Amino acid sequence: MDEQENMEAVMGLIMYGGNAKSDAMEAIAAAKKGDFETADQKLKDADESLNQAHQSQTSMLTEEAQGKHMDINLLTVHSQDHLMTAIAFKDLATEIIDLYRRLEDK
Incomplete structure (x- = not known):
């Protein structure tokens, strides 16, 4: 993974992680x-963002595993x-x- 691809993956983790946290809030x-x-x-949206983040992370891990x-x-x-x-x-x-x-149901 070259430096540009690495930076894109890192920024993907930050961006999608931030989106997921905002959606959860x-x-x-x-x-x-x-x-x-x-x-x-909003929870579904958070899951979608986390899936995108995991794709970025997986690309980084795959490259590392390949040496x-x-x-x-x-x-x-x-x-x-x-x-x-x-x-x-x-x-x-x-x-x-x-x-x-549960509170709403009571």
Whole structure:
């Protein structure tokens, strides 16, 4: 993977991770208002962004596994951190929305 492709993959992780986290936050806000249809759609949007991020990550991992080592810099570490945070945030959003549903049902 050349430097340009590496940078595109890293930026993909940051961009799609950020989108997923934002969508998860919007899903929580919608559920808080009782708008579960929007909450569900926002969670789906977050999943789509996470899938895109995983594609970027997989390309990086594939290159590494093939012996094409890349330089690890702060931006690369940040991109992985961004993705991991987005995944955790989306998982927590799913649980929070479930709690709002239960409260709505009572």
